[in-house]
Amino acid sequence: MALLTPEDLENINRQLHEADSTVRRVTGLDIKGVCKDFYGTTPCCEKVGIVPVTSGNGIIGNFSESLRAITEYFGFDSFVTTMPDVSGYYEAVRNGAQIILMADDNTFLAHNLKNGKIANNQPCTGIIYAEIASRYMKADSKDVLAVGLGKVGFPGAAHLVNKGFRVYGYDADKALLEKTVSDLGITPFEPENPRRFSIIFEATPCADTVPESVISDNCVISTPGIPCAISRELQEKYGVELIMEPLGIGTASMLYSIL
C-alpha cells in the first residue's frame, strides 16, 4: 500500500477548506452536507479517540494530529492518546472514547464502541469520492471514466454502477480490469480509442494517469489517488474541478458511516 507522508498532510486544514469549496461548487453541498445526505447521519459531538500505531513502518509524524484536526472540522470531540498501540487503545476507552480511529500500514479503521459499527478507509474513500462525482450539477451525461480499480477504486466504481452511471473502467492491471468488467458489468476503456468525459474518478498511486484526450472543459476529476492524476497545467487549461485531498474526506466518510 502507498503510505502517506508528512508532506502529504501539511496544512491539512487549508487542504480541507479548499476541497470543501470545490465540493460545494460541484454538488451544491459541502462535504458535511454530502455525507449527511448520503449516510443519513449527523455527528453530535461524539468523542473520538485517535490511537497512534507503531507497527510496520511506524508512526507518521503528523497523521494523528491531522486526524484530530479533521475530526474537529467535522464536529466531533477528539483526542490523541499519549500512548500508542494496545496501551493507547486502553487509554482511549478509559477516557470515554465512543469511536476509535487507528491505522497500521494496511488498515485504517473507525470503530463505534456504542453501536458496534466499523468502517475501513479504502471502501469509504472510494465510495464518497464517487458519490461526490456523481452529484456534479453540470455533468453532460451519466458516462463516467474510472481509472484505478483497486481497494479504493473498485468500491467507487461499484457505487457508480449502483447509482445508474455508465462506467468506463481502466486499470494498468489487465487481469484486474477483466475481472472488474465481469463483476460490475462496466465497459473497458481503451486508451487507444479515447473520448472525453465530464466526470472522471481516479484512484491510483501514480501521477498523471488521466490523459488530456479524456478531459473535457470544466469536467470534474474526483481523485483520492496520491500523487495527483493530472498536471496543474491541464487542470488550468480545461478549468477542471479537481476534488483531491489526502485524508479528510475519506475519514469523514468513515465516521458518518458508523454513526
Ligand SMILES: NC(=O)C1=CN([C@@H]2O[C@H](COP(=O)(O)OP(=O)(O)OC[C@H]3O[C@@H](n4cnc5c(N)ncnc54)[C@H](O)[C@@H]3O)[C@@H](O)[C@H]2O)C=CC1
Ligand atoms: N485521499 C485519500 O483519502 C486516500 C487516498 N488513497 C490513495 O489512493 C490510491 C489507491 O489506493 P488503493 O486503491 O488502496 O491502491 P491499490 O494498489 O489497491 O489500487 C491501485 C490500482 O491502480 C492501478 N494503477 C496503478 N498505476 C496505474 C496507471 N498508471 N493507470 C491505471 N491504473 C493504475 C493498479 O493496477 C491498482 O489496481 C493510493 O495512492 C492511496 O494512497 C487511499 C486511501 C485514502
Ligand SMILES: NCCC[C@@H](N)C(=O)NCCCC[C@H](N)C(=O)O
Ligand atoms: N489517505 C488515507 C489512507 C492512508 C494510507 N494510505 C496510509 O498511509 N496508511 C498508513 C497510516 C499509518 C499511520 C501510523 N500507523 C500512525 O499511527 O501514525
